[in-house]
Each structure stands twice: as C-alpha cells, then as structure tokens.
Amino acid sequence: MEFSKRIDQMQESPIRKLVPVAEEAKKNGKKVYHLNIGQPDIKTPPEFMNSIKKYDEEVLSYSFSEGLPQLIESFIKYYKTYNLEFEKDEILITNGGSEAILFSLLAVTDTDDEILVPEPFYTNYNGFSSAAGVKVVPITTKAENGFKLPSKDFIQSLVTKKTKAILLSNPGNPTGAVYTRDEMNALTDIAKENDLYIISDEVYREFIYDGFEYKSFASFENIKDRVILTDSISKRYSACGARIGMIACKNKDLIKQILKLCQGRLCVPTLEQIGATELIKVSKEYLDDVVEEYKKRRDIVYNELKNIEGVICEKPHGAFYVIAKLPVDNAEDFVKWLLTDFDIDGETIMLAPAEGFYATPGLGIDEVRISYVLNENSLKKSMNILKVGLKKYKKNNTL
Secondary structure, eight states, rough: OOOOOHHHHHHOOTTOOOOOOOOHHTTTOOOOEEEESSSSSSOHHHHHHHHTTHHHHHHSOOTTTOOOOHHHHHHHHHHTTTTTOOOOEEEEEEHHHHHHHHHHHHHHOTTEEEEEEESSSSSHHHHHHHHHHHHEEEEEGGGGTTOOOOOOOHHHTTTTEEEEEEEEEOOOOOTTTHHHHHHHHHHHHHHHHTTOEEEEEEETOOOBBBBBOOOOGHHHHHGGGEEEEEEEEETTTTTTOOOOOEEEEEEEHHHHHHHHHHHHHEEEEHHHHHHGGGGGGGGHHHHHHHHHHHHHHHHHHHHHHHTTTTTTTTOOOOOOEEHHHHHHHHHHHHHHHHHHHHBBBEEEEOOEEEEGGGGSSSTTEEEEEOOOOHHHHHHHHHHHHOOOOOOHHHTTTTT
C-alpha cells in the first residue's frame, strides 16, 4: 500500500522524534532532564481549574465553531491591554496555536504557493506547509549575529509571483530573538508592496527580557487587513494540555473564510474553553513573576553555555529557548549518545537537534535547541551534564 506524497514528505518533529530513545533510557534507570520541549513546569493558574470544577451541566455539548462567546470576549479584553482592538467577529478560537497556523495557511495559500519564513523556525511551520502543499522559502538567519534578519532588499529578492505570505514568530521559537522596529518596518513594507499576508505567531509576547520592546504586527495600521495574528494560552498560562489557541484578524472577510475550516472540525473542546475564559482574571503579578523566573533560567543556561569551550550562541531576549552551535559534526548523534551512552550519577539530558528547524539543507546539523523551562537546580545540573558530556564525546570521537 502506498502513502500520500503529502504525508510521506512531511518531516518528523525534531522535538519529539527521539522520545523513544529517551523512554528507553528511563527504562534503564536514568533520570532524563527534558530540555527538548517547551513544557513549562510553572503551575497553571487556579482560575483555570476552578472554572472547570464549577461546570455542572448534565450534558457536555458542542461549542460554537467560532468558539464560546465569553472566551472570545475575554481575548478581546486581553488584547486591549496591548492597545489592540478586535471585535467579536474578528476572532476565532482554535485547537491550540498549531491549528491557528494551519488554518491560516489553508486560507491564504494554494498548492505550490510559497511563504517566506525566517529560519531557524518552529518546526511545525514546515510540517503544516507540507500538509497544505506549500513551499517554505527560508530567510536564513544565523546564531553568530543573534538571528537578525537580513536586509530588506535581500528579503525582497526572495519574493516571487507564487509568494503569498510571510510566516514568523515574535519573540522567536527556537531562537529567542525579538524583532526590532526596523526589522518589522521592513517586513510590513514588503507585505504591503507585494500584496502579502503576515501570519504573526505571537504566543511568547509576554516573555521579553533586558528591556527589549514588544510590538505586535497587528498594531501597524497600514497593513491591519493583511495581518493574521495567531496566539495560544499554552505558554502564557502554563496550560499546554488545554489546546486553546486563536486567530485574530481585522479582515472580516478572511475570518468568515477561515470559519469554514472551524465548522469542518465542529468545535474546540468545551471544558477547556470554559477554563480559559477565566484566565483574563489572572493577576498581572502572576505574569510578572513568571517572566522574572524565566529570565533567571535564561541567565543560568546562557552563562553556562558561554563558558563551554567551542559552543557558539547569542543571548536570547525573548521566549524560553536558545539555539546553540556545538563543537560536534552531528548534533543528533550527540543527543542520542547522551541518552544511550552517557550519564552523571544516573542522570542525563535530552536536547532537540536543530537541523529540523531549518529548511535549507545542511544548516543546523551541529546545533541544538535548548528549552529553559525547568527549575534552576535542574538547569544547573543539565548544563553540567552537557559540559562534561561534550568533553567526553569529543574525546571518544578523536581517538
């Protein structure tokens, strides 16, 4: 039996593909620190759980395809805190930010169209594009200069008649980069001049450090009808398992078109929407404390990485990831080796090989993405495991 070309060409997740190797390590008695996935260990706000506990309907019914009205209203209130104004017919609730991105791509591209994506990028951008039959055209950025975008002229040179959108995350996953005002102006100009959409994944907007400025692409008046904002409660409120995301766009006609896709999958789970509705009541202090905690964790990881011989990385100013170039030929082989052949006192780490975060062949082979979502003590242990492991791995491979 043959499989579709669509599914055959879709890549495995570099974040999850080595999970069986990690599980085998655990069966063999090792403790594995998971730095491969952005699963926060911070407690989900009680407002979420308490709201679900109060649910006392006798039948768990379908929700509206566009989402519960009260949840949409809570998102409207949330965005007002960022001076972003949306109306109820400009927001759709989705099954996580992932569905929001997939639906956005399906709504604005056809088979064989192209989208521009700064690389390295969230690996599912590639997977969703493959599923939609869309070609990812990478805008290559490099660790050596903090993953800054190339010039406007260079990005413009990548635009063809098939280009339909620019897809990016800000702050960036997996880079932790925060786009400057000049970089954003360049992208908005390109979108306007070439009649392109900007699909802006802003899941990590709260997590910005060192005085850097957050600005939403949705705040640019001159392109407000072509910005598709995607979001999720997963990281902001440490509620990854709830799978509540959303699409917001001032282009009401586009929202009506995307609603067809929402209707096709019926609805987002009702209970999770009920829980998410109450998150608007979470105090600002909660988010302030979370951001400060992640900054501490960022500093632990970055400072340790800078002191490991041969490692190249720049300080990430947003999200909770860092891309590090390692002094190895193949990062995936090294990551596997850490799980199968190395430990310190029965403990090891799992990293995400970075090759799968690139579209350009050959890039990222010697890089890993590190997610600093674990507590400070676990991160300190993890960085020591990485340091000692690299030294032994290099010695073994030079004998």
